Amino acid sequence: xxxxxxxxxxxxxxxxxxxxxxxxxxxxxxxxxxxxxxxxxxxxxxxxxxxxxxxxxxxxxxxxxxxxxxxxxxxxxxxxxxxxxxxxxxxxxxxxxxxxxxxxxxxxxxxxxxxxxxxxxxxxxxxxxxxxxxxxxxxxxxxxxxxxxxxxxxxxxxxxxxxxxxxxxxxxxxxxxxxxxxxxxxxxxxxxxxxxxxxxxxxxxxxxxxxxxxxxxxxxxxxxxxxxxxxxxxxxxxxxxxxxxxxxxxxxxxxxxxxxxxxxxxxxxxxxxxxxxxxxxxxxxxxxxxxxxxxxxxxxxxxxxxxxxxxxxxxxxxxxxxxxxxxxxxxxxxxxxxxxxxxxxxxxxxxxxxxxxxxxxxxxxxxxxxxxxxxxxxxxxxxxxxxxxxxxxxxxxxxxxxxxxxxxxxxxx
Amino acid sequence: xxxxxxxxxxxxxxxxxxxxxxxxxxxxxxxxxxxxxxxxxxxxxxxxxxxxxxxxxxxxxxxxxxxxxxxxxxxxxxxxxxxxxxxxxxxxxxxxxxxxxxxxxxxxxxxxxxxxxxxxxxxxxxxxxxxxxxxxxxxxxxxxxxxxxxxxxxxxxxxxxxxxxxxxxxxxxxxxxxxxxxxxxxxxxxxxxxxxxxxx
Numbered sequence: 001x002x003x004x005x006x007x008x009x010x011x012x013x014x015x016x017x018x019x020x021x022x023x024x025x026x027x028x029x030x031x032x033x034x035x036x037x038x039x040x041x042x043x044x045x046x047x048x049x050x051x052x053x054x055x056x057x058x059x060x061x062x063x064x065x066x067x068x069x070x071x072x073x074x075x076x077x078x079x080x081x082x083x084x085x086x087x088x089x090x091x092x093x094x095x096x097x098x099x100x101x102x103x104x105x106x107x108x109x110x111x112x113x114x115x116x117x118x119x120x121x122x123x124x125x126x127x128x129x130x131x132x133x134x135x136x137x138x139x140x141x142x143x144x145x146x147x148x149x150x151x152x153x154x155x156x157x158x159x160x161x162x163x164x165x166x167x168x169x170x171x172x173x174x175x176x177x178x179x180x181x182x183x184x185x186x187x188x189x190x191x192x193x194x195x196x197x198x199x200x201x202x203x204x205x206x207x208x209x210x211x212x213x214x215x216x217x218x219x220x221x222x223x224x225x226x227x228x229x230x231x232x233x234x235x236x237x238x239x240x241x242x243x244x245x246x247x248x249x250x251x252x253x254x255x256x257x258x259x260x261x262x263x264x265x266x267x268x269x270x271x272x273x274x275x276x277x278x279x280x281x282x283x284x285x286x287x288x289x290x291x292x293x294x295x296x297x298x299x300x301x302x303x304x305x306x307x308x309x310x311x312x313x314x315x316x317x318x319x320x321x322x323x324x325x326x327x328x329x330x331x332x333x334x335x336x337x338x339x340x341x342x343x344x345x346x347x348x349x350x351x352x353x354x355x356x357x358x359x360x361x362x363x364x365x366x367x368x369x370x371x372x373x374x375x376x377x378x379x380x381x382x383x384x385x386x387x388x389x390x391x392x393x394x395x396x397x398x399x400x401x402x403x404x405x406x407x408x409x410x411x412x413x
Numbered sequence: 414x415x416x417x418x419x420x421x422x423x424x425x426x427x428x429x430x431x432x433x434x435x436x437x438x439x440x441x442x443x444x445x446x447x448x449x450x451x452x453x454x455x456x457x458x459x460x461x462x463x464x465x466x467x468x469x470x471x472x473x474x475x476x477x478x479x480x481x482x483x484x485x486x487x488x489x490x491x492x493x494x495x496x497x498x499x500x501x502x503x504x505x506x507x508x509x510x511x512x513x514x515x516x517x518x519x520x521x522x523x524x525x526x527x528x529x530x531x532x533x534x535x536x537x538x539x540x541x542x543x544x545x546x547x548x549x550x551x552x553x554x555x556x557x558x559x560x561x562x563x564x565x566x567x568x569x570x571x572x573x574x575x576x577x578x579x580x581x582x583x584x585x586x587x588x589x590x591x592x593x594x595x596x597x598x599x600x601x602x603x604x605x606x607x608x609x610x611x612x613x
Contacts, residue, residue: 002595002598002599002602003591005598006591006594006595006598008540009544009547010544010563010564012537012540012541012544013458013541013560013564014564014566015526016457016458016524016541017454017524017526018453018457018458018523018524019450019454019523020449020454020470024453024467024470025449025450027467028449029442029449032445032471032475032478033438035471035475036441036475036478265450265451272424272426272491275424297446297447298447300425301424301429301447302425304425304428305424305425308424335425335428335429335443337428337432337437338425338428338432362435363435364432364434364435
């Protein structure tokens with residue numbers, strides 16, 4: 001009897017799908033960055049936070065959870081919004097809106113955003129997370145989402161220069177997630193906020209409900225995805241920002257939301273396993289993944305795997321096609337170097353290897369690339385090969401290609 | 414970095430691991446992006462849905478960063494990472510006190526998928542609280558083996574590869590864990606059973 005009961009309990013646990021929310025993901029990433037840069041000689045003490053990360057996340061709000069609709073914001077009743085558990089960023093049914101604005105990835109919970117001028121974004125949300133490297137200062141005009149307890153929402157103009165940060169608009173608390181934050185709130189002097197720490201814009205101005213928008217350039221409006229049927233109806237009390245009169249010609253830019261697809265991740269993991277046992281099936285699975293989810297982050301490593309498998313199957317045309325496609329993929333980032341090296345295997349051109357070494361000096365493939373380049377050059381022209389052979393012997397005296405290099409060096413002496 | 418003999422065809426993850434080991438921050442960030450969710454899910458099953466998960470997650474990837482220079486490609490990157498995760502989780506469980514850990518309703522609710530009725534949600538929440546409380550009472554090695562095999566469905570060999578022992582040892586840990594959990598359930602049921610003999 002107890003054994004059967006245990007099976008029921010185990011089954012319940014097995015059915016769970018723990019989810020890593022965006023804020024926790026970003027916060028851990030920021031702390032990792034900081035720890036790695038610090039040299040992190042001492043391990044992080046598990047169970048105690050090193051830094052008081054204070055962004056308390058958005059409402060696990062009332063049942064009237066809202067998906068973002070332009071101009072529509074969920075209201076919560078009560079004097080003070082309850083601070084939810086960090087693991088639950090949004091109320092059930094509410095989805096964050098993710099988009100890309102001005103080169104930065106922005107995630108909004110319970111709100112909307114509008115870009116005004118090039119580096120100035122007006123945001124009305126409960127929480128804003130900005131990710132990606134921001135080379136230039138960004139100005140966020142953050143409006144607290146309307147709250148029944150406060151007739152006049154607070155507004156703060158926050159100028160930030162950081163790689164990744166989050167703003168809790170309810171408290172006007174800004175947390176640096178990655179990179180140091182240079183923060184200047186309205187009326188305050190500029191201050192540095194290290195990664196993992198927070199600062200509050202204490203003197204958030206109490207502004208009138210109307211949003212004054214200074215537009216001198218084209219105005220860009222974020223268009224979030226259409227609201228699903230569960231979106232809360234906008235109560236009459238919610239005010240919408242009044243567009244300025246005599247607007248200049250608008251350029252409406254569609255924001256492409258980035259969606260996380262767990263299924264694609266699982267399919268990629270399965271395809272990876274097939275690489276070990278059935279390369280032909282792996283190629284088919286990877287091709288199908290890339291065809292069905294071409295913009296997914298997994299598509300980039302899938303294309304690299306396809307190129308590699310094609311080379312192994314002596315199919316250079318397919319390898320080139322995969323690498324060409326990867327070159328145009330937005331998520332190729334960290335795969336640019338291995339993709340470039342793989343292309344040299346397909347093209348079999350010594351100039352490719354020379355270009356690769358110049359583009360990625362000190363890469364993990366440098367020893368092998370130099371050995372191949374030196375050997376290929378020596379086969380055609382001993383005099384031209386001598387500097388390369390010497391370089392290999394100097395840099396990689398115990399390298400795997402030493403025997404081959406020694407043989408060419410002896411022949412080319 | 415010298416060439417590495419690989420007994421299996423390299424994957425994109427190998428490239429990322431290699432680059433990350435050489436100090437490429439983007440490559441390490443890409444590994445984090447690829448695996449953080451899955452590691453977090455495993456941490457949750459093994460440690461429970463408490464706030465300490467975040468620190469454990471950070472520690473796992475910090476250890477990964479330190480260990481990457483040792484990565485030789487014999488195992489996949491995912492296996493290499495999960496082995497590190499199990500090691501970090503084991504250390505964490507050993508250091509955590511044996512007092513029952515109380516998980517709040519919101520944390521348990523976040524694990525429940527679908528749209529159950531309020532009554533069903535409450536029942537499932539209570540069951541999750543119960544299984545986590547019971548797992549808290551058994552020793553970490555047995556707990557880890559049991560969760561990997563009975564909850565996550567790994568084979569004995571797969572679990573053995575992660576915990577660093579052989580399949581037979583994992584099997585014994587799972588069996589002992591099951592026996593202890595059943596005994597805990599028995600005792601709990603006896604405590605709540607009606608006391609018929611005391612009736613006049």
